[in-house]
Amino acid sequence: EVQLVESGGGLVKPGGSLRLSCAASGFTFSTYTMNWVRQAPGKGLEWVSSISSSSSYIYYADSMKGRFTISRDNAKNSLYLQMSSLGAEDTAVYYCARANLGFDAFDVWGQGTMVTVSS
Amino acid sequence: DIVMTQSPDSLAVSLGERATINCKSSQSVLYSSNNKNYFGWYQQKPGQPPKLLIYWASARESGVPDRFSGSGSGTDFTLTISSLQAEDVAVYYCQQYYNAPFTFGGGTKVEIK
Numbered sequence: 001e002v003q004l005v006e007s008g009g010g011l012v013k014p015g016g017s018l019r020l021s022c023a024a025s026g027f028t029f030s031t032y033t034m035n036w037v038r039q040a041p042g043k044g045l046e047w048v049s050s051i052s053s054s055s056s057y058i059y060y061a062d063s064m065k066g067r068f069t070i071s072r073d074n075a076k077n078s079l080y081l082q083m084s085s086l087g088a089e090d091t092a093v094y095y096c097a098r099a100n101l102g103f104d105a106f107d108v109w110g111q112g113t114m115v116t117v118s119s
Numbered sequence: 120d121i122v123m124t125q126s127p128d129s130l131a132v133s134l135g136e137r138a139t140i141n142c143k144s145s146q147s148v149l150y151s152s153n154n155k156n157y158f159g160w161y162q163q164k165p166g167q168p169p170k171l172l173i174y175w176a177s178a179r180e181s182g183v184p185d186r187f188s189g190s191g192s193g194t195d196f197t198l199t200i201s202s203l204q205a206e207d208v209a210v211y212y213c214q215q216y217y218n219a220p221f222t223f224g225g226g227t228k229v230e231i232k
Contacts, residue, residue, distance in 0.1 A: 002186075035221070037169075039224075042211065044210075044223060044224075044225050044226040045161075045163075045169060045212050045214075045223040045226070046223065047214075047220055047221045047222060047223065050219060050221065059219035060220075061220045062120075062220070090205065095169075096170055096177060097169075099216070100174070103155075103174045103175055103178070104157060104174075104216045105159035105171055105174035105180075105214070105216055106159075106161075106169070106214070106216075107171045107174075107180065109168035109169055109170070110168065111168055112168055
């Protein structure tokens with residue numbers, strides 16, 4: 001079964017850091033571009049970052065540049081998001097999502113991990 | 120950045136009736152080299168992650184019922200649910216994956232009238 005499982009969310013103080021992980025299974029992780037998408041409580045979807053299969057191409061939403069770092073370990077079938085200088089506006093469910101090889105839309109999503117930034 | 124504007128924000132439709140959602144992108148998402156629109160529609164039910172319904176503007180993802188259809192090209196797109204079922208109550212999002220940042224529309228909440 002194709003699956004993505006996020007972990008690492010939790011409560012963090014403003015200005016703090018957190019590292020999210022996404023474990024992939026059921027497909028050849030190393031061949032896919034992967035993404036992080038977040039959703040603040042009661043709000044819409046916001047794309048966060050993307051990393052190509054070999055990590056050659058990395059993109060961030062403007063509001064995350066310089067604070068978030070996406071990475072992957074293809075040997076461990078894992079995707080990561082290192083987040084720093086967190087603020088209340090970063091409170092959200094963070095999803096990892098796979099970009100389909102043929103048509104690039106996000107065809108597989110994890111269940112998400114909740115990040116709460118609060119003092 | 121490409122801005123995606125969805126309308127309406129919400130709509131209530133009777134069971135069995137048609138629901139139509141629109142999405143407009145601030146610039147074309149049609150890739151001329153392959154004549155494909157890098158555009159998709161997602162469905163999100165409460166407490167669940169989004170689910171891909173439509174890619175390339177009009178191609179139905181595997182397993183998606185044929186009452187869901189997508190149309191449009193360039194900058195204007197439509198998602199149609201031909202005969203609304205109770206299980207279609209959800210928020211629907213459009214997205215462009217033409218270039219980064221891969222922006223989403225604000226969402227349209229579909230309810231039963």
